[in-house]
Amino acid sequence: MSEDKPGWFGRLFGRKGSQPADQPADQPVEPPIDSPASPAEGQPDFATGADAVEQVPLPPSEPDPDESDRNAVPDAIEGADLQPIAGEPERPPAGTAGDDPARGAEPADETELAREPVIEPPPVQPVDVAAALAHDAAAEPQREAKGWWGRLTSGMKRTSSALSERVTGLFTKRKLDANTLEDLEDALIQADFGVETATRISEAVGKGRYEKGISPDEVRAILATEVERALDPVAHPLVIDTARKPFVILCVGVNGAGKTTTLGKLSLKFKAEGRSVMLAAGDTFRAAAIDQLKVWGARTGTPVISGAQGADAAGLAFDALKQAQAAGTDVLLIDTAGRLQNKAGLMAELEKIIRVIRKVDPEAPHATLLVLDATVGQNALSQVELFSQAAPVSGLVMTKLDGTARGGILVALAAKFGLPVHFIGVGESVEDLEPFAARDFARAIAGLEKG
Template identity: 50%
Template sequence: MSFFKRLKESISAKAEAVTNKFREGLAKTRDAFVGQVMDLFTRRSKIDEAFFEELEEILIGADVGVNTVMELIDDLRAEVKKRKIEEASQLKPILSEKLVGLLKNEGEEAELRMNPDGITVILFVGVNGVGKTTTIGKLAWRFKQQGKSVLLAAGDTFRAGAIEQLEVWGQRVGVEVSRQQAGSDPAAVIYDAVHAAKQRGVDVLLCDTAGRLQNKANLMEELAKIHRVIQREIPGAPHETLLVLDATTGQNALQQAKLFGEKSGVTGLVLTKLDGTAKGGIVIAIRQELSLPVKFVGLGEKMDDLQQFDAEQFVHALFAGLAENEAAETDANAEPGA
């Protein structure tokens, strides 16, 4: 069975609404990136050095990342040699399969790590403007849909309007917000929120944090202090520290990921605003450079447009038309009774 047919069958077993979210949310990347790839495969029927050089340029242009692209091109060269491939069209499913492999590791869990014996604490980190507060609000809504009780902690006490913004989300979703005055000690805010969560017996505590202080060292020290406070009050917490990144910023997002990943104990990534960029390849670059799982992706403005990341859905959404055409051709060419 061809890769595209296997991919289509795998996707068909998943919720159609989720598949549509990925397809719609990745439309800009699909039109730009995959459009160029398909044009290349059409124009250059033979695989030669010029073919690989142009494919390399397209992948780098989609923000897949130079190091990742070099490795991917080397892998494709090896496959061409190993399988004695001459026609460019034969490389389409191999490229797609390689992309799926880059986006997920065997045994890696995209699901959030939840506390089976009490409150689950999730800490959110990231610079200002990436959609951190919006992500917290949408995730709170997601948990509410699952029947869980949620409390939000307004730990970003430095950015003007941050507390009020989180409160607006709390009102929209129907969850309470634990807060203090602007300028308060963030660790003290989180401490109070943990105690409030215990008293109310909530299932999930979602903690906002500052994205900027006087300098990077101060910010990292503040995050480390928050970690210590949470761990002291709830052993094993925070159960997730999610780094929120704006996909539209491309390589800047990768630099932010490196900074926070090294210093703040990040366990997973959330990439927002994927629907607003034609360079969705940044997901692959960040995934490869940091070896951290992508937990969620933002695919639009609606409440349910924050979706749990799925590597197969991602690649299927990019190559949607191609996958369907290839699968149809495979069915048409299959021998009767086969």
């Protein structure tokens, strides 16, 4: 192979081989027949190309073979696992452009993209739930003084307004026929009165008035009469048996139904009646529930038996009952953790509480109140059914009637279970929880004046 012919690197850098003297410049050079393939036809000629390429200096990051002392590793640290020292500035690796002991580490590259700043989260501060509840109670605006009837009609406004609008639209300038009665029944079912009660009210409205005109006021009067008839058998006040000391009241229900608040309000009512009361913070799963009950105890001067969060609720109920007996307390109110009615494990814990307190008093609890949230609608029916299987539910407390347009659920519960309804709640204030009266409730839900 001719030394003048450029190799692969030669052609890469643009070098041209010299033409033979006996060959014209415009005639292509033909390779010998026996010679190997040219670089263009086969593999590049690295041997000749390497000789022809000019020496390129090594980049700064590569060690210089001619300066072995500079690249040598001292014997003292050879083979050591070199790691940066905590708190010391990190130096560039040996052999780099920044490896100058006098200069120190290389400055940061200002052209590098700015990184997201690391924001340290603020330390988590414990929430003083008791102080927050007390502050909310003190900051609550003073409401206009009015009696229970005024608070009841105001709280039932959503349900009564929805019914009045439907009734007015159905019976204004319209004869009473099958279609009208069917529409009335649908409106009552949408208000959660239940199919049985809705059918009975529709039949009462149509009785003797078929194909005749009827005013919306007449329909509301019939509605109030039928609702009162359905609720009157279950309107029973909670009676405290003074022969049983303490009279143990167990409060059960799902999460958020208002059990703790209900017990706080009941403690105020019993104290106003001259009874001694003790509270047991049996909702040991929520620290907020324990603090909330302590706030109610501080407001009323009522002792509160509590434990640490996560403590055994059954054991706490046992201790509370023993202390209430020793103190001669009239009423012991036991709070429990909220639990879903379809969770067998949680319902089993409720059964355990009852078994444990019956070791102290075989007849306890003397009353078991199931607190229901009116806003859950038809789901309240399954709550009553399943809680009654786990605990001896003796009565109902219906809360949050002011937050729904489906207050007819109380009528459906009365028709299906017949359990006593002791109290209803239409607000957050203490005076917004009152004993249940069927007539007042029926006229309030129908949008009528107190009769």
